[in-house]
Amino acid sequence: MFFHIVLERKIQLHPRYFGPHLREKLVSKLMKEVEGTCSGRHGFVVAITGVEDIGKGLIREGTGFVTFPVKYQCVVFRPFKGEILEAVVTMVNKMGFFAEAGPVQIFVSNHLIPDDMEYQAGDMPNYTTSDGSVKIQKDSEVRLKIMGTRVDATEIFCIGTIKDDFLGVISDPGAAS
Amino acid sequence: MEKGGKAYAGKGKTPFKVVASKRGSSSGREKEPVNVSPVEIDSDSDSEGFIEEIDYSKSNGKLSSKGTSGKDGKGFSSGKAGGKGGVYSSSKKPPKRDDLKLQLETPSGARVVMDCEAADILQQIQEQMVILSEDPTIKFPLSFDKAYQYTKEGKQYSDTKSVKDILESLKNCGVNDGEICMIANSGPETVEEVYALIPSLKENRYENEEPIKEALSKLSEVKLPNICGRKN
Structure with missing residues (x-):
């Protein structure tokens, strides 16, 4: 889910940018450095919504660069265990399927797909019920529950389940066409 | 077993939320044994890998689901229900769900933002x-x-x-920010769906059932018509 949070970061600026537009330069550098990053603690920093405070700069010895502590507000996205997400299926294979909910990738193992859905290989691999009424394939939309997360420096991976009440396919691109 | 209780699975009644996976066994698990955990995944730390302890002791490697047989049979009817998402008729037990309570660890100072709020901000x-x-x-x-x-x-x-105002009132009956956000994001239509998706709310069911029902009916008034999912 999304959060609004205040974070702090030290931004280094070259002296050539000192002048009337120093603040703008700091903010744009902050945006470049921060937006799109991912940390285990906060999740994906989706966007900076405001700058709360820019502290006094500190000249770094030997380089002339100045470090400014910047407090900023941002929107972050972080999935939690137990969270319900609606995700779009991006790939299906015999091990399960991958889906995306915003910037987060979720893998649903075939053990966590209802037992009566079977893998069907082919051009468009899918999981289908024996009567063919429910199909999970690429671009299907599913509602899933997050069972666990793993975070590395730049990405968050989740595993999810659709093997529970009120989880499963929401929309099937095949049915719509 | 009361089928009509859900009005969810189908018959084209809700083009948006036609969800496939509803098994014959049930939703109510208020008094589950707490020590049984077919799936344990430690996800609460920041950078740990998946730690799965899945009990595949049942035949054919399917997920074991001890202690989860349906008790109250809240209308997760078996048989076909039409619509895109058929209802699964299954005698197989679903995985234990109470292990998957929302584990929200909000960093200090963070404010939970609903998807609809985030949409406006972005x-x-x-x-x-x-x-x-x-x-x-x-x-x-x-x-x-x-x-x-x-x-x-x-x-x-x-x-x-309006969504915020409607759901804010649930705080008075002990529903926390994360749960409120999940209700808003998943857009449930019935109170049973809310309890199925957010099992932690079941603990205070006697206290929050009526306010949730009220909130859902108010939410349905501000819902956009003809939502067909994210990929339409």
Whole structure:
């Protein structure tokens, strides 16, 4: 889910940018450095919504660069265990399927797909019920529950389940066409 | 078993939330044994890997689901129900769900933002960036685009403020911010669906059932019609 949070970061600026537009330069550098990053603690920093405070700069010895502590507000996205997400299926294979909910990738193992859905290989691999009424394939939309997360420096991976009440396919691109 | 209780699985009644996986066994698990855990995944730390302890002791490697047989049979009817998502008729037990309570660890000072709120915020940012950005080197990162797309396509409500006001009232009966956010994001239609998706709410069912029902009926008034999912 999304959060609004205040974070702090030290931004280094070259002296050539000192002048009337120093603040703008700091903010744009902050945006470049921060937006799109991912940390285990906060999740994906989706966007900076405001700058709360820019502290006094500190000249770094030997380089002339100045470090400014910047407090900023941002929107972050972080999935939690137990969270319900609606995700779009991006790939299906015999091990399960991958889906995306915003910037987060979720893998649903075939053990966590209802037992009566079977893998069907082919051009468009899918999981289908024996009567063919429910199909999970690429671009299907599913509602899933997050069972666990793993975070590395730049990405968050989740595993999810659709093997529970009120989880499963929401929309099937095949049915719509 | 009362079938009509759900009105969910189908018959084209709800084009948006036609969800496939509803098994014959049930939703109510208020008094589950707490020590049985077919799936244990430690996800609460920041950077740990998946730690799975899945009990595959049952035949054919299917997930074991001890202690979860349905008790109250809240209308997760078996048989076909039409619509895109058929109801699964299954005698197999579902995985234990109470292990999967929302484990929200909000960093201090963080405020939970509903998807619909996030959609408004991100939309505003995007509009501002188009107008104000004089620096061509600043581009939206991929995660912004994906998050924006996610919120935009999943938008369910016509008025974010009303949603907030409606759900805010649930705080009085002990529903926390994370649960409120999940209700808003998943857009459930019945109180049973709420309890199935957010099992932690079942603990205070006697206290929150009526307020949740009220909130859902008010939410249905601000829901956008003809939502067909994120990929339409």
